[in-house]
Amino acid sequence: MKANEPLVSIVIPARNAASELELCLKAIRSLNRDDVEVIVVDDASTDKTPEIADRFNCKILKQERQQGPGAARNRGSREASANIILFIDSDIIINKVTIPLIIKTLSPEGVTAVVGMLDTDMPYRNISSQYFNLRKHYDYLLINDDLKNLYTSVTAIKKDIFLKAGGFNESYTGASVEDAELGRRLVRLGHRIKLNKDIKVTHMKKHTLTSLIKSDFMRAASFIKFLIRERLSGNIMKEKRFVSFRIGALGTVSIVPLMILSLILLPFFSLGHTAFYLCLFLFFTANFGFLRFTAGIVGWRMNILMPFMIMLDSLAIFAGILFGVSTFIMGNRY
DSSP: OOTTOOSEEEEEEESSOHHHHHHHHHHHHTTOOTTEEEEEEEOSOSSSHHHHHHHTTOEEEEOSSOOOHHHHHHHHHHTOOSSEEEEEOTTEEOOTTHHHHHHHHHOSTTEEEEEEEEOSOOSOOSHHHHHHHHHHHHHHHTSOSEESSOOTTEEEEEHHHHHHHTOSOTTOOSSSSHHHHHHHHHHHTTOEEEEEEEEEEEEOOOOOHHHHHHHHHHHHHHHHHHHHHHHHHTOGGGSOTTTTSOHHHHHHHHHHHHHHHHHHTTTTOTTHHHHHHHHHHHHHHHHHHHHHHHHHHHHHHHHTTHHHHHHHHHHHHHHHHHHHHHHHHTTOOO
């Protein structure tokens, strides 16, 4: 590293992010680190996002038109001065141990990227926000140290390898599966992605039930298209499938529609009751670990609602999968 060259460049894609970006940047500046460069890539915002970034003395890159977070991260990476690039979203709050742990994790030879996870503590107490945050935390809690996906809420990677790999696929114009695609591409190239569960960041995203369902519907549609493309190209055969999803969550996506179908068929088939109770048993068995985990954090009153949240979310994911498959068949590959 050259003299006066930053040790880490933090790249933050931002699109109409004025409401949360200030807290994100305030947390970074409170670290008082002179060896950290902050780059905000404004993805053609129509609010005060660039003005807020300017107040915190960031390097601001402005996109002429909205191109999505993948393209924004690629541009920020090209202009980064450090050899370690930390990607975070504009609604993420890092803390004093985030950067030291990233540098330590990336130090050993062979480790190309490091991924952190969401903290269990977050400012919004409504059920939709808590469910999303705790589900993400729990899913990563069950994963071994090595990953085949990236998670760009908090991911750091060596710049030279990132650029050599081609960066994010800019065909994904929304917040989609561009991180998963890049992660698998890096692994196929022989690189190692390490999960460090001590790197925990606060997520400032406030979800409503509508925004949660819409988000998971669209991500499921994008992810199933990604898996189909992987299958057609032969890449998926070389990797463990669904590496970053707990088995219970995957099973639930199938169980919940069957449970609803068995309810509908109750008046017509004598085995309808048996099928319904079997599905109900499988549902709680598959999600027992997650429900026990959330009970210790949100308390039993809110936890009573968690099974219903899982059911609604599973239906959204199931519908997203069907939508993704059907649109893929009709020619919409992304």
